[in-house]
Amino acid sequence: MKSDGFVLILCLCFIAMVSSMALSALLIGLLSQKIGIAGQQQLQQLKLAKALHLQQTSAYPQITGSGELVMCPAELAVWSEPATRCRWVEQSNQHEQLTAWSSLVLTTELQLPQEAL
Amino acid sequence: MNRYLCLLLRGRWLKICLVTFICFNTGEAVAEPAAAAPASVVASATAWRLNVAGQYQQLPVDELAILLGEKAAFCQHPRPDGPVVAWADGSAAPQSLRFSNEAGVLRWWSATTSPQLIWSDGEVVATASEQLSDQLAVITAPSVPAAPKKLTLVWPEPSLQRYSAVDLTNPAEPKALWQWQAPVAGSVQTPVAALLKTATGSTSAVLMVSGADAVQPAFWLVDAASGAQLATQQYQRAVKTVELPFVLQDLMAAPAVLDRNTDGYIDRMYLVDRQGRLVQVDVNPQLQFQSRVVADLSDTAAEFKVQLVASRALLPDDQQLADDDVVPAASDEQIAGIDQAAGPSGKPADVVMLLSTKKEESQLWVLTIPDSPAFTIQPHHLTQRDLQFADSGVSTVVTATPAITAGWYGNLPAAPVSLPQVFAGVLYLPVAASSETCTGARQATQLIARHLFQGTQVYSAEQLAAIPTPFGTPGVLRRSSGELALQDRQQGTLLLPQIRGIRADCRFCTEALHESQYPRWQRMAIYQHETEVY
Numbered sequence: 001m002k003s004d005g006f007v008l009i010l011c012l013c014f015i016a017m018v019s020s021m022a023l024s025a026l027l028i029g030l031l032s033q034k035i036g037i038a039g040q041q042q043l044q045q046l047k048l049a050k051a052l053h054l055q056q057t058s059a060y061p062q063i064t065g066s067g068e069l070v071m072c073p074a075e076l077a078v079w080s081e082p083a084t085r086c087r088w089v090e091q092s093n094q095h096e097q098l099t100a101w102s103s104l105v106l107t108t109e110l111q112l113p114q115e116a117l
Numbered sequence: 118m119n120r121y122l123c124l125l126l127r128g129r130w131l132k133i134c135l136v137t138f139i140c141f142n143t144g145e146a147v148a149e150p151a152a153a154a155p156a157s158v159v160a161s162a163t164a165w166r167l168n169v170a171g172q173y174q175q176l177p178v179d180e181l182a183i184l185l186g187e188k189a190a191f192c193q194h195p196r197p198d199g200p201v202v203a204w205a206d207g208s209a210a211p212q213s214l215r216f217s218n219e220a221g222v223l224r225w226w227s228a229t230t231s232p233q234l235i236w237s238d239g240e241v242v243a244t245a246s247e248q249l250s251d252q253l254a255v256i257t258a259p260s261v262p263a264a265p266k267k268l269t270l271v272w273p274e275p276s277l278q279r280y281s282a283v284d285l286t287n288p289a290e291p292k293a294l295w296q297w298q299a300p301v302a303g304s305v306q307t308p309v310a311a312l313l314k315t316a317t318g319s320t321s322a323v324l325m326v327s328g329a330d331a332v333q334p335a336f337w338l339v340d341a342a343s344g345a346q347l348a349t350q351q352y353q354r355a356v357k358t359v360e361l362p363f364v365l366q367d368l369m370a371a372p373a374v375l376d377r378n379t380d381g382y383i384d385r386m387y388l389v390d391r392q393g394r395l396v397q398v399d400v401n402p403q404l405q406f407q408s409r410v411v412a413d414l415s416d417t418a419a420e421f422k423v424q425l426v427a428s429r430a431l432l433p434d435d436q437q438l439a440d441d442d443v444v445p446a447a448s449d450e451q452i453a454g455i456d457q458a459a460g461p462s463g464k465p466a467d468v469v470m471l472l473s474t475k476k477e478e479s480q481l482w483v484l485t486i487p488d489s490p491a492f493t494i495q496p497h498h499l500t501q502r503d504l505q506f507a508d509s510g511v512s513t514v515v516t517a518t519p520a521i522t523a524g525w526y527g528n529l530p531a532a533p534v535s536l537p538q539v540f541a542g543v544l545y546l547p548v549a550a551s552s553e554t555c556t557g558a559r560q561a562t563q564l565i566a567r568h569l570f571q572g573t574q575v576y577s578a579e580q581l582a583a584i585p586t587p588f589g590t591p592g593v594l595r596r597s598s599g600e601l602a603l604q605d606r607q608q609g610t611l612l613l614p615q616i617r618g619i620r621a622d623c624r625f626c627t628e629a630l631h632e633s634q635y636p637r638w639q640r641m642a643i644y645q646h647e648t649e650v651y
Contacts, residue, residue, distance in 0.1 A: 076542060107637065
């Protein structure tokens with residue numbers, strides 16, 4: 001009688017252990033799937049935000065900072081006299097529910113005399 | 118005796134009257150920036166001479182007439198292509214103050230101010246050894262704003278073998294600042310203004326070289342405010358040996374200065390000796406120098422006495438070039454827009470332009486020197502270009518050589534009349550068959566226009582032949598129709614109705630420049646906002 005009860009308890013313990021393992025595996029699988037989907041969505045949002053940011057042209061309205069440079073950095077089309085003026089501009093996008101991206105942009109303007117009319 | 122005295126006196130008064138008459142009849146046009154050069158220096162000029170107390174004293178007109186009338190060689194026309202500084206006394210709008218130095222006599226004038234002359238000794242006027250450069254240094258403080266609060270000029274006086282500095286903050290009252298003589302005897306050359314970053318802050322300095330026949334080739338940095346010597350570097354003069362392959366001879370050409378990190382302070386200088394050894398000198402805030410010979414052109418047996426011109430350039434990476442150059446853009450015009458790639462890529466380099474003479478022929482040299490040069494540039498590393506004749510039929514895509522070489526050179530068809538200038542990557546050099554340097558000052562009869570890195574033609578022979586001659590120093594102008602044009606700075610005439618420039622995305626290609634291409638936007642970096650989103 002005693003041995004039968006012991007076997008029953010063992011079986012119950014085994015069933016409980018197996019079922020808990022199965023449940024936890026299920027739970028972990030579910031969670032990882034959800035995390036994966038969330039990560040993928042976030043990555044897509046990040047890409048979308050970056051793509052939107054990169055699509056912006058020089059007319060981008062959200063300029064968060066700017067400053068004038070003492071002189072323009074070197075470039076391929078060299079000017080031997082100061083005919084250009086350079087500024088750095090920080091641009092950001094602030095779209096709703098999208099990751100914000102910023103760019104540091106160098107703007108080069110011409111400083112040349114105007115033809116007399 | 119009395120008869121002879123009367124004749125002598127009469128002769129002197131006749132001379133004064135004659136000079137004054139000539140001057141009044143030719144001295145109407147004074148100095149609109151684009152107008153012809155002032156015709157007379159005496160008629161309406163004010164002259165200042167250094168007195169024994171070390172201050173500038175105004176000269177009476179008759180004394181000035183005698184001094185200048187007796188010197189047939191003295192240039193009556195101030196140099197029209199000298200530096201221009203916007204000057205204002207605070208009460209009026211800034212006006213363009215123009216400067217000229219001919220034979221040690223400093224001159225300045227504006228649209229409203231008649232020519233003012235300054236020199237130390239009226240008896241002797243010696244011709245400067247090198248005519249193409251400005252032969253003066255303008256130091257403004259602050260250096261960037263349109264109207265400087267302080268204006269100092271330093272110029273060489275060949276007759277006295279020294280440099281003089283004058284404070285022209287108030288041009289009506291020139292103040293003598295200092296005179297400086299090199300400790301090593303040599304000829305005086307064009308001084309070069311240099312803003313230095315030192316351990317104590319920023320210092321306006323003037324850079325001078327030792328010139329011809331100095332005991333040792335050397336250069337000096339002199340404080341522009343006080344005339345005190347800040348630093349010097351002397352080089353050993355010795356015979357060229359295997360152990361010392363690069364020994365320097367006379368430093369006659371005025372040096373070029375560069376600001377590599379664009380912080381507003383110079384940190385690199387270029388010197389060239391008479392035989393063509395190009396020395397790169399790096400300077401640190403402690404005013405210590407590190408020199409190395411980056412090019413040796415002495416095998417050409419040419420003489421290098423003309424001021425150097427140097428610029429910083431960002432050369433594209435070879436990999437990027439390989440991709441870009443295969444497929445040139447289909448359209449000649451490129452719409453201004455932001456670059457998609459984050460950050461510019463390329464190799465920083467210095468571009469140094471030199472002029473030399475050999476057997477009464479002039480040569481132009483353009484050297485591209487990377488920041489870490491692997492070898493000393495020799496003439497055989499350079500591409501020889503034929504600058505004598507223009508090819509016809511120039512396309513927008515220049516025939517490419519396999520890679521950017523160490524540079525190029527060529528014989529000029531005539532003597533240059535001013536230093537080379539670079540606009541949007543195209544080199545312009547006016548030349549003239551006549552070597553006249555004074556009357557009709559520096560009027561060119563031909564324009565050399567070449568791709569800066571390749572030395573190839575940018576404009577067709579027809580375009581260059583259509584330039585109205587003679588012309589003075591060229592400059593870029595923004596036309597009312599939007600095109601960027603090349604004009605004669607002195608006479609205001611149009612030389613090229615639309616200039617071309619190197620395209621940023623293709624080193625071998627040029628494009629016609631238009632106002633609509635500016636401002637140019639270049640993305641330097643792209644990053645996420647980490648504080649606001651997460």
